[in-house]
Amino acid sequence: MxxxxxxxxxxxxxxxxxxxxxxxxxxxxxxxxxxxxxxxxxxxxxxxxxxxxxxxxxxxxxxxxxxxxxxxxxxxxxxxxxxxxxxxxxxxxxxxxxxxxxxxxxxxxxxxxxxxxxxxxxxxxxxxxxxxxxxxxxxxxxxxRTEPGPAEAEADLSAALAEATTALTRLDIAHWRPELAGALAALRRPDGGMDLPPGFDPRARRLFARASVLDQVLALAEHAAPGGAVNGYEAQQRDAALRPLTAACRRALVAACNAPLRP
Incomplete structure:
Protein backbone atom coordinates (compact mmCIF):
# COMPACT_ATOMS: atom_id res chain seq x y z
CA MET A 1 0.00 0.00 0.00
CA ARG A 145 -31.69 19.57 7.24
CA THR A 146 -30.74 20.82 3.81
CA GLU A 147 -28.58 17.88 2.76
CA PRO A 148 -29.55 15.20 0.22
CA GLY A 149 -30.43 11.69 1.31
CA PRO A 150 -27.96 8.79 1.02
CA ALA A 151 -29.32 7.57 -2.35
CA GLU A 152 -29.00 10.98 -4.01
CA ALA A 153 -25.62 11.64 -2.39
CA GLU A 154 -24.29 8.25 -3.51
CA ALA A 155 -25.31 8.92 -7.12
CA ASP A 156 -23.77 12.39 -7.03
CA LEU A 157 -20.53 11.02 -5.57
CA SER A 158 -20.23 8.31 -8.23
CA ALA A 159 -20.81 10.82 -11.02
CA ALA A 160 -18.31 13.31 -9.57
CA LEU A 161 -15.70 10.59 -9.08
CA ALA A 162 -16.06 9.41 -12.67
CA GLU A 163 -15.69 12.96 -13.99
CA ALA A 164 -12.69 13.70 -11.78
CA THR A 165 -10.97 10.44 -12.72
CA THR A 166 -11.36 11.23 -16.41
CA ALA A 167 -9.99 14.75 -15.92
CA LEU A 168 -7.06 13.58 -13.79
CA THR A 169 -6.19 10.87 -16.30
CA ARG A 170 -6.12 13.50 -19.03
CA LEU A 171 -3.79 15.57 -16.85
CA ASP A 172 -1.53 12.49 -16.46
CA ILE A 173 -1.67 12.66 -12.68
CA ALA A 174 -0.04 9.24 -12.43
CA HIS A 175 3.14 10.73 -13.89
CA TRP A 176 3.65 13.40 -11.25
CA ARG A 177 1.61 12.08 -8.31
CA PRO A 178 1.57 8.26 -8.62
CA GLU A 179 0.60 7.83 -4.97
CA LEU A 180 -2.52 9.99 -5.42
CA ALA A 181 -3.54 8.02 -8.50
CA GLY A 182 -3.14 4.82 -6.48
CA ALA A 183 -5.26 6.23 -3.67
CA LEU A 184 -8.05 7.12 -6.07
CA ALA A 185 -7.98 3.57 -7.41
CA ALA A 186 -8.32 2.23 -3.86
CA LEU A 187 -11.71 3.93 -3.56
CA ARG A 188 -13.17 0.99 -5.43
CA ARG A 189 -12.19 -1.14 -2.42
CA PRO A 190 -13.47 0.84 0.61
CA ASP A 191 -11.82 0.03 3.91
CA GLY A 192 -14.18 -2.23 5.83
CA GLY A 193 -12.78 -0.90 9.12
CA MET A 194 -14.39 2.50 8.52
CA ASP A 195 -17.86 1.62 9.67
CA LEU A 196 -20.85 3.28 11.24
CA PRO A 197 -22.38 2.08 14.51
CA PRO A 198 -25.50 -0.10 14.63
CA GLY A 199 -28.69 1.43 13.25
CA PHE A 200 -27.40 2.65 9.88
CA ASP A 201 -28.59 0.77 6.80
CA PRO A 202 -26.22 -0.83 4.24
CA ARG A 203 -26.43 2.10 1.82
CA ALA A 204 -25.39 4.61 4.49
CA ARG A 205 -22.54 2.30 5.58
CA ARG A 206 -21.28 1.89 2.03
CA LEU A 207 -21.50 5.60 1.38
CA PHE A 208 -19.70 6.46 4.62
CA ALA A 209 -16.85 4.01 3.95
CA ARG A 210 -16.29 5.25 0.42
CA ALA A 211 -16.62 8.95 1.23
CA SER A 212 -14.35 8.68 4.29
CA VAL A 213 -11.51 7.25 2.21
CA LEU A 214 -12.06 9.82 -0.51
CA ASP A 215 -12.12 12.63 2.05
CA GLN A 216 -8.61 11.70 3.18
CA VAL A 217 -7.38 11.40 -0.40
CA LEU A 218 -8.68 14.87 -1.21
CA ALA A 219 -7.05 16.29 1.92
CA LEU A 220 -3.77 14.83 0.72
CA ALA A 221 -4.22 16.37 -2.73
CA GLU A 222 -5.01 19.76 -1.21
CA HIS A 223 -2.15 19.98 1.25
CA ALA A 224 0.71 18.21 -0.54
CA ALA A 225 2.66 20.38 -2.99
CA PRO A 226 2.77 19.09 -6.57
CA GLY A 227 6.01 17.80 -8.00
CA GLY A 228 8.53 20.04 -9.69
CA ALA A 229 7.41 18.90 -13.16
CA VAL A 230 4.00 20.50 -12.62
CA ASN A 231 3.55 24.13 -13.56
CA GLY A 232 1.03 26.57 -12.15
CA TYR A 233 -1.47 25.98 -14.94
CA GLU A 234 -1.40 22.21 -14.43
CA ALA A 235 -1.90 22.66 -10.69
CA GLN A 236 -4.92 24.89 -11.37
CA GLN A 237 -6.34 22.28 -13.72
CA ARG A 238 -5.90 19.63 -11.05
CA ASP A 239 -7.65 21.78 -8.46
CA ALA A 240 -10.51 22.50 -10.86
CA ALA A 241 -10.93 18.77 -11.50
CA LEU A 242 -11.06 17.99 -7.78
CA ARG A 243 -13.34 20.83 -6.66
CA PRO A 244 -16.69 19.24 -7.65
CA LEU A 245 -15.53 15.93 -6.21
CA THR A 246 -14.66 17.59 -2.91
CA ALA A 247 -18.16 19.09 -2.66
CA ALA A 248 -19.79 15.76 -3.52
CA CYS A 249 -17.66 14.01 -0.90
CA ARG A 250 -18.73 16.43 1.81
CA ARG A 251 -22.39 15.95 0.89
CA ALA A 252 -21.95 12.18 0.96
CA LEU A 253 -20.45 12.16 4.45
CA VAL A 254 -23.21 14.40 5.75
CA ALA A 255 -25.92 12.27 4.14
CA ALA A 256 -24.45 9.04 5.54
CA CYS A 257 -24.00 10.28 9.12
CA ASN A 258 -27.39 12.04 9.23
CA ALA A 259 -29.29 9.13 7.66
CA PRO A 260 -32.35 7.77 9.48
CA LEU A 261 -31.58 5.12 12.08
CA ARG A 262 -33.32 1.76 12.34
CA PRO A 263 -33.48 -0.71 15.25
Missing part, protein backbone atom coordinates in the same frame (compact mmCIF):
# COMPACT_ATOMS: atom_id res chain seq x y z
CA UNK A 2 1.35 3.40 -0.94
CA UNK A 3 1.84 6.10 1.71
CA UNK A 4 -1.07 8.04 0.26
CA UNK A 5 -3.44 5.11 0.41
CA UNK A 6 -2.36 4.43 3.96
CA UNK A 7 -2.97 8.04 4.93
CA UNK A 8 -6.31 7.95 3.17
CA UNK A 9 -7.59 5.06 5.27
CA UNK A 10 -6.47 6.19 8.71
CA UNK A 11 -9.82 7.46 9.85
CA UNK A 12 -12.89 9.56 9.29
CA UNK A 13 -13.41 13.15 10.30
CA UNK A 14 -13.80 13.50 14.02
CA UNK A 15 -17.17 15.25 13.74
CA UNK A 16 -18.55 12.45 11.58
CA UNK A 17 -17.66 9.84 14.18
CA UNK A 18 -19.03 12.06 16.95
CA UNK A 19 -22.38 12.48 15.23
CA UNK A 20 -22.75 8.85 14.17
CA UNK A 21 -22.02 7.37 17.59
CA UNK A 22 -23.91 9.94 19.64
CA UNK A 23 -26.97 9.52 17.40
CA UNK A 24 -26.78 5.73 17.79
CA UNK A 25 -26.57 6.14 21.57
CA UNK A 26 -29.58 8.43 21.64
CA UNK A 27 -31.49 5.90 19.55
CA UNK A 28 -30.78 3.26 22.20
CA UNK A 29 -28.66 1.18 19.83
CA UNK A 30 -25.31 1.41 21.64
CA UNK A 31 -24.56 1.82 25.37
CA UNK A 32 -23.35 5.11 26.80
CA UNK A 33 -20.18 3.50 28.16
CA UNK A 34 -18.89 2.82 24.63
CA UNK A 35 -19.43 6.23 23.06
CA UNK A 36 -16.40 8.20 24.26
CA UNK A 37 -13.96 5.43 23.34
CA UNK A 38 -15.49 4.99 19.88
CA UNK A 39 -15.25 8.72 19.17
CA UNK A 40 -11.75 9.27 20.59
CA UNK A 41 -9.96 6.09 19.59
CA UNK A 42 -6.40 6.40 20.89
CA UNK A 43 -6.54 10.21 21.18
CA UNK A 44 -7.23 12.31 24.25
CA UNK A 45 -10.51 14.20 23.86
CA UNK A 46 -11.63 17.05 26.12
CA UNK A 47 -14.67 19.34 26.01
CA UNK A 48 -14.55 23.09 26.67
CA UNK A 49 -17.47 25.34 27.65
CA UNK A 50 -19.89 22.49 28.28
CA UNK A 51 -23.16 23.75 29.87
CA UNK A 52 -22.83 23.97 33.62
CA UNK A 53 -19.09 23.24 33.63
CA UNK A 54 -16.37 25.66 34.77
CA UNK A 55 -13.42 23.76 33.39
CA UNK A 56 -12.54 21.43 30.55
CA UNK A 57 -14.10 17.99 30.93
CA UNK A 58 -13.14 14.56 29.62
CA UNK A 59 -15.35 13.71 26.66
CA UNK A 60 -17.14 10.97 28.61
CA UNK A 61 -18.20 13.43 31.30
CA UNK A 62 -19.55 15.96 28.79
CA UNK A 63 -21.69 13.60 26.68
CA UNK A 64 -24.70 13.88 29.04
CA UNK A 65 -25.24 17.31 27.44
CA UNK A 66 -26.87 15.34 24.61
CA UNK A 67 -28.86 12.99 26.85
CA UNK A 68 -32.21 14.72 26.26
CA UNK A 69 -31.89 14.97 22.49
CA UNK A 70 -33.45 12.72 19.87
CA UNK A 71 -31.13 11.22 17.22
CA UNK A 72 -32.44 13.48 14.45
CA UNK A 73 -31.68 16.56 16.55
CA UNK A 74 -27.94 15.82 16.24
CA UNK A 75 -26.51 16.57 12.80
CA UNK A 76 -23.18 16.64 11.01
CA UNK A 77 -22.30 19.75 9.00
CA UNK A 78 -19.24 20.06 6.74
CA UNK A 79 -19.31 23.68 5.59
CA UNK A 80 -16.95 25.36 3.17
CA UNK A 81 -16.52 28.95 1.97
CA UNK A 82 -19.52 29.68 -0.20
CA UNK A 83 -21.38 26.62 1.11
CA UNK A 84 -22.52 27.20 4.72
CA UNK A 85 -25.49 24.85 4.53
CA UNK A 86 -26.66 23.50 7.86
CA UNK A 87 -25.22 26.39 9.86
CA UNK A 88 -27.11 29.15 11.68
CA UNK A 89 -26.65 32.76 10.67
CA UNK A 90 -23.46 34.78 11.15
CA UNK A 91 -21.86 34.44 14.56
CA UNK A 92 -18.99 32.93 16.50
CA UNK A 93 -20.08 29.34 15.88
CA UNK A 94 -20.58 29.79 12.15
CA UNK A 95 -17.20 31.47 11.77
CA UNK A 96 -15.42 28.75 13.71
CA UNK A 97 -17.24 25.98 11.82
CA UNK A 98 -16.27 27.46 8.45
CA UNK A 99 -12.67 27.70 9.61
CA UNK A 100 -12.62 24.11 10.87
CA UNK A 101 -14.59 22.74 7.92
CA UNK A 102 -16.63 20.52 10.23
CA UNK A 103 -19.01 20.79 13.16
CA UNK A 104 -21.79 19.12 15.11
CA UNK A 105 -25.13 20.93 15.21
CA UNK A 106 -27.67 19.90 17.83
CA UNK A 107 -30.76 21.43 19.39
CA UNK A 108 -29.37 24.29 21.46
CA UNK A 109 -25.71 23.30 21.03
CA UNK A 110 -22.97 23.49 18.43
CA UNK A 111 -19.68 21.61 18.87
CA UNK A 112 -16.43 22.02 16.92
CA UNK A 113 -13.20 20.00 17.32
CA UNK A 114 -9.93 21.88 17.75
CA UNK A 115 -6.88 19.69 17.17
CA UNK A 116 -3.74 20.54 19.13
CA UNK A 117 -0.33 19.06 18.37
CA UNK A 118 2.19 18.37 21.14
CA UNK A 119 5.76 17.12 21.19
CA UNK A 120 7.00 15.08 24.12
CA UNK A 121 10.45 15.43 25.65
CA UNK A 122 11.57 12.42 23.62
CA UNK A 123 10.47 14.07 20.38
CA UNK A 124 7.27 12.08 19.86
CA UNK A 125 4.47 14.16 18.34
CA UNK A 126 0.89 13.50 19.40
CA UNK A 127 -2.46 15.26 19.20
CA UNK A 128 -5.22 16.10 21.62
CA UNK A 129 -8.70 17.16 20.59
CA UNK A 130 -10.68 19.89 22.34
CA UNK A 131 -14.39 19.95 21.51
CA UNK A 132 -15.58 23.52 22.02
CA UNK A 133 -19.29 23.96 22.76
CA UNK A 134 -21.28 26.96 21.51
CA UNK A 135 -24.86 27.89 22.46
CA UNK A 136 -27.25 27.77 19.49
CA UNK A 137 -30.95 28.45 18.99
CA UNK A 138 -33.21 25.47 19.57
CA UNK A 139 -34.57 25.88 16.05
CA UNK A 140 -32.16 26.44 13.17
CA UNK A 141 -33.20 27.73 9.74
CA UNK A 142 -34.55 24.82 7.74
CA UNK A 143 -34.16 22.59 10.80
CA UNK A 144 -30.51 22.14 9.82
Missing amino acids: SPAVGAATLGARRSSRFVAWVRAWRAGLVPYDEIADEIAGDEEHLVADAPGAWTDLPLRDALPCFAKLAPDEIRLVLPAPGDPRGLPGPGAFTGAALLAGEAVVARGLGVIPEVRSHTSGSGVTFETVLWRVYPLPDELPGGG
Whole structure:
Protein backbone atom coordinates (compact mmCIF):
# COMPACT_ATOMS: atom_id res chain seq x y z
CA MET A 1 0.00 0.00 0.00
CA SER A 2 1.35 3.40 -0.94
CA PRO A 3 1.84 6.10 1.71
CA ALA A 4 -1.07 8.04 0.26
CA VAL A 5 -3.44 5.11 0.41
CA GLY A 6 -2.36 4.43 3.96
CA ALA A 7 -2.97 8.04 4.93
CA ALA A 8 -6.31 7.95 3.17
CA THR A 9 -7.59 5.06 5.27
CA LEU A 10 -6.47 6.19 8.71
CA GLY A 11 -9.82 7.46 9.85
CA ALA A 12 -12.89 9.56 9.29
CA ARG A 13 -13.41 13.15 10.30
CA ARG A 14 -13.80 13.50 14.02
CA SER A 15 -17.17 15.25 13.74
CA SER A 16 -18.55 12.45 11.58
CA ARG A 17 -17.66 9.84 14.18
CA PHE A 18 -19.03 12.06 16.95
CA VAL A 19 -22.38 12.48 15.23
CA ALA A 20 -22.75 8.85 14.17
CA TRP A 21 -22.02 7.37 17.59
CA VAL A 22 -23.91 9.94 19.64
CA ARG A 23 -26.97 9.52 17.40
CA ALA A 24 -26.78 5.73 17.79
CA TRP A 25 -26.57 6.14 21.57
CA ARG A 26 -29.58 8.43 21.64
CA ALA A 27 -31.49 5.90 19.55
CA GLY A 28 -30.78 3.26 22.20
CA LEU A 29 -28.66 1.18 19.83
CA VAL A 30 -25.31 1.41 21.64
CA PRO A 31 -24.56 1.82 25.37
CA TYR A 32 -23.35 5.11 26.80
CA ASP A 33 -20.18 3.50 28.16
CA GLU A 34 -18.89 2.82 24.63
CA ILE A 35 -19.43 6.23 23.06
CA ALA A 36 -16.40 8.20 24.26
CA ASP A 37 -13.96 5.43 23.34
CA GLU A 38 -15.49 4.99 19.88
CA ILE A 39 -15.25 8.72 19.17
CA ALA A 40 -11.75 9.27 20.59
CA GLY A 41 -9.96 6.09 19.59
CA ASP A 42 -6.40 6.40 20.89
CA GLU A 43 -6.54 10.21 21.18
CA GLU A 44 -7.23 12.31 24.25
CA HIS A 45 -10.51 14.20 23.86
CA LEU A 46 -11.63 17.05 26.12
CA VAL A 47 -14.67 19.34 26.01
CA ALA A 48 -14.55 23.09 26.67
CA ASP A 49 -17.47 25.34 27.65
CA ALA A 50 -19.89 22.49 28.28
CA PRO A 51 -23.16 23.75 29.87
CA GLY A 52 -22.83 23.97 33.62
CA ALA A 53 -19.09 23.24 33.63
CA TRP A 54 -16.37 25.66 34.77
CA THR A 55 -13.42 23.76 33.39
CA ASP A 56 -12.54 21.43 30.55
CA LEU A 57 -14.10 17.99 30.93
CA PRO A 58 -13.14 14.56 29.62
CA LEU A 59 -15.35 13.71 26.66
CA ARG A 60 -17.14 10.97 28.61
CA ASP A 61 -18.20 13.43 31.30
CA ALA A 62 -19.55 15.96 28.79
CA LEU A 63 -21.69 13.60 26.68
CA PRO A 64 -24.70 13.88 29.04
CA CYS A 65 -25.24 17.31 27.44
CA PHE A 66 -26.87 15.34 24.61
CA ALA A 67 -28.86 12.99 26.85
CA LYS A 68 -32.21 14.72 26.26
CA LEU A 69 -31.89 14.97 22.49
CA ALA A 70 -33.45 12.72 19.87
CA PRO A 71 -31.13 11.22 17.22
CA ASP A 72 -32.44 13.48 14.45
CA GLU A 73 -31.68 16.56 16.55
CA ILE A 74 -27.94 15.82 16.24
CA ARG A 75 -26.51 16.57 12.80
CA LEU A 76 -23.18 16.64 11.01
CA VAL A 77 -22.30 19.75 9.00
CA LEU A 78 -19.24 20.06 6.74
CA PRO A 79 -19.31 23.68 5.59
CA ALA A 80 -16.95 25.36 3.17
CA PRO A 81 -16.52 28.95 1.97
CA GLY A 82 -19.52 29.68 -0.20
CA ASP A 83 -21.38 26.62 1.11
CA PRO A 84 -22.52 27.20 4.72
CA ARG A 85 -25.49 24.85 4.53
CA GLY A 86 -26.66 23.50 7.86
CA LEU A 87 -25.22 26.39 9.86
CA PRO A 88 -27.11 29.15 11.68
CA GLY A 89 -26.65 32.76 10.67
CA PRO A 90 -23.46 34.78 11.15
CA GLY A 91 -21.86 34.44 14.56
CA ALA A 92 -18.99 32.93 16.50
CA PHE A 93 -20.08 29.34 15.88
CA THR A 94 -20.58 29.79 12.15
CA GLY A 95 -17.20 31.47 11.77
CA ALA A 96 -15.42 28.75 13.71
CA ALA A 97 -17.24 25.98 11.82
CA LEU A 98 -16.27 27.46 8.45
CA LEU A 99 -12.67 27.70 9.61
CA ALA A 100 -12.62 24.11 10.87
CA GLY A 101 -14.59 22.74 7.92
CA GLU A 102 -16.63 20.52 10.23
CA ALA A 103 -19.01 20.79 13.16
CA VAL A 104 -21.79 19.12 15.11
CA VAL A 105 -25.13 20.93 15.21
CA ALA A 106 -27.67 19.90 17.83
CA ARG A 107 -30.76 21.43 19.39
CA GLY A 108 -29.37 24.29 21.46
CA LEU A 109 -25.71 23.30 21.03
CA GLY A 110 -22.97 23.49 18.43
CA VAL A 111 -19.68 21.61 18.87
CA ILE A 112 -16.43 22.02 16.92
CA PRO A 113 -13.20 20.00 17.32
CA GLU A 114 -9.93 21.88 17.75
CA VAL A 115 -6.88 19.69 17.17
CA ARG A 116 -3.74 20.54 19.13
CA SER A 117 -0.33 19.06 18.37
CA HIS A 118 2.19 18.37 21.14
CA THR A 119 5.76 17.12 21.19
CA SER A 120 7.00 15.08 24.12
CA GLY A 121 10.45 15.43 25.65
CA SER A 122 11.57 12.42 23.62
CA GLY A 123 10.47 14.07 20.38
CA VAL A 124 7.27 12.08 19.86
CA THR A 125 4.47 14.16 18.34
CA PHE A 126 0.89 13.50 19.40
CA GLU A 127 -2.46 15.26 19.20
CA THR A 128 -5.22 16.10 21.62
CA VAL A 129 -8.70 17.16 20.59
CA LEU A 130 -10.68 19.89 22.34
CA TRP A 131 -14.39 19.95 21.51
CA ARG A 132 -15.58 23.52 22.02
CA VAL A 133 -19.29 23.96 22.76
CA TYR A 134 -21.28 26.96 21.51
CA PRO A 135 -24.86 27.89 22.46
CA LEU A 136 -27.25 27.77 19.49
CA PRO A 137 -30.95 28.45 18.99
CA ASP A 138 -33.21 25.47 19.57
CA GLU A 139 -34.57 25.88 16.05
CA LEU A 140 -32.16 26.44 13.17
CA PRO A 141 -33.20 27.73 9.74
CA GLY A 142 -34.55 24.82 7.74
CA GLY A 143 -34.16 22.59 10.80
CA GLY A 144 -30.51 22.14 9.82
CA ARG A 145 -31.69 19.57 7.24
CA THR A 146 -30.74 20.82 3.81
CA GLU A 147 -28.58 17.88 2.76
CA PRO A 148 -29.55 15.20 0.22
CA GLY A 149 -30.43 11.69 1.31
CA PRO A 150 -27.96 8.79 1.02
CA ALA A 151 -29.32 7.57 -2.35
CA GLU A 152 -29.00 10.98 -4.01
CA ALA A 153 -25.62 11.64 -2.39
CA GLU A 154 -24.29 8.25 -3.51
CA ALA A 155 -25.31 8.92 -7.12
CA ASP A 156 -23.77 12.39 -7.03
CA LEU A 157 -20.53 11.02 -5.57
CA SER A 158 -20.23 8.31 -8.23
CA ALA A 159 -20.81 10.82 -11.02
CA ALA A 160 -18.31 13.31 -9.57
CA LEU A 161 -15.70 10.59 -9.08
CA ALA A 162 -16.06 9.41 -12.67
CA GLU A 163 -15.69 12.96 -13.99
CA ALA A 164 -12.69 13.70 -11.78
CA THR A 165 -10.97 10.44 -12.72
CA THR A 166 -11.36 11.23 -16.41
CA ALA A 167 -9.99 14.75 -15.92
CA LEU A 168 -7.06 13.58 -13.79
CA THR A 169 -6.19 10.87 -16.30
CA ARG A 170 -6.12 13.50 -19.03
CA LEU A 171 -3.79 15.57 -16.85
CA ASP A 172 -1.53 12.49 -16.46
CA ILE A 173 -1.67 12.66 -12.68
CA ALA A 174 -0.04 9.24 -12.43
CA HIS A 175 3.14 10.73 -13.89
CA TRP A 176 3.65 13.40 -11.25
CA ARG A 177 1.61 12.08 -8.31
CA PRO A 178 1.57 8.26 -8.62
CA GLU A 179 0.60 7.83 -4.97
CA LEU A 180 -2.52 9.99 -5.42
CA ALA A 181 -3.54 8.02 -8.50
CA GLY A 182 -3.14 4.82 -6.48
CA ALA A 183 -5.26 6.23 -3.67
CA LEU A 184 -8.05 7.12 -6.07
CA ALA A 185 -7.98 3.57 -7.41
CA ALA A 186 -8.32 2.23 -3.86
CA LEU A 187 -11.71 3.93 -3.56
CA ARG A 188 -13.17 0.99 -5.43
CA ARG A 189 -12.19 -1.14 -2.42
CA PRO A 190 -13.47 0.84 0.61
CA ASP A 191 -11.82 0.03 3.91
CA GLY A 192 -14.18 -2.23 5.83
CA GLY A 193 -12.78 -0.90 9.12
CA MET A 194 -14.39 2.50 8.52
CA ASP A 195 -17.86 1.62 9.67
CA LEU A 196 -20.85 3.28 11.24
CA PRO A 197 -22.38 2.08 14.51
CA PRO A 198 -25.50 -0.10 14.63
CA GLY A 199 -28.69 1.43 13.25
CA PHE A 200 -27.40 2.65 9.88
CA ASP A 201 -28.59 0.77 6.80
CA PRO A 202 -26.22 -0.83 4.24
CA ARG A 203 -26.43 2.10 1.82
CA ALA A 204 -25.39 4.61 4.49
CA ARG A 205 -22.54 2.30 5.58
CA ARG A 206 -21.28 1.89 2.03
CA LEU A 207 -21.50 5.60 1.38
CA PHE A 208 -19.70 6.46 4.62
CA ALA A 209 -16.85 4.01 3.95
CA ARG A 210 -16.29 5.25 0.42
CA ALA A 211 -16.62 8.95 1.23
CA SER A 212 -14.35 8.68 4.29
CA VAL A 213 -11.51 7.25 2.21
CA LEU A 214 -12.06 9.82 -0.51
CA ASP A 215 -12.12 12.63 2.05
CA GLN A 216 -8.61 11.70 3.18
CA VAL A 217 -7.38 11.40 -0.40
CA LEU A 218 -8.68 14.87 -1.21
CA ALA A 219 -7.05 16.29 1.92
CA LEU A 220 -3.77 14.83 0.72
CA ALA A 221 -4.22 16.37 -2.73
CA GLU A 222 -5.01 19.76 -1.21
CA HIS A 223 -2.15 19.98 1.25
CA ALA A 224 0.71 18.21 -0.54
CA ALA A 225 2.66 20.38 -2.99
CA PRO A 226 2.77 19.09 -6.57
CA GLY A 227 6.01 17.80 -8.00
CA GLY A 228 8.53 20.04 -9.69
CA ALA A 229 7.41 18.90 -13.16
CA VAL A 230 4.00 20.50 -12.62
CA ASN A 231 3.55 24.13 -13.56
CA GLY A 232 1.03 26.57 -12.15
CA TYR A 233 -1.47 25.98 -14.94
CA GLU A 234 -1.40 22.21 -14.43
CA ALA A 235 -1.90 22.66 -10.69
CA GLN A 236 -4.92 24.89 -11.37
CA GLN A 237 -6.34 22.28 -13.72
CA ARG A 238 -5.90 19.63 -11.05
CA ASP A 239 -7.65 21.78 -8.46
CA ALA A 240 -10.51 22.50 -10.86
CA ALA A 241 -10.93 18.77 -11.50
CA LEU A 242 -11.06 17.99 -7.78
CA ARG A 243 -13.34 20.83 -6.66
CA PRO A 244 -16.69 19.24 -7.65
CA LEU A 245 -15.53 15.93 -6.21
CA THR A 246 -14.66 17.59 -2.91
CA ALA A 247 -18.16 19.09 -2.66
CA ALA A 248 -19.79 15.76 -3.52
CA CYS A 249 -17.66 14.01 -0.90
CA ARG A 250 -18.73 16.43 1.81
CA ARG A 251 -22.39 15.95 0.89
CA ALA A 252 -21.95 12.18 0.96
CA LEU A 253 -20.45 12.16 4.45
CA VAL A 254 -23.21 14.40 5.75
CA ALA A 255 -25.92 12.27 4.14
CA ALA A 256 -24.45 9.04 5.54
CA CYS A 257 -24.00 10.28 9.12
CA ASN A 258 -27.39 12.04 9.23
CA ALA A 259 -29.29 9.13 7.66
CA PRO A 260 -32.35 7.77 9.48
CA LEU A 261 -31.58 5.12 12.08
CA ARG A 262 -33.32 1.76 12.34
CA PRO A 263 -33.48 -0.71 15.25
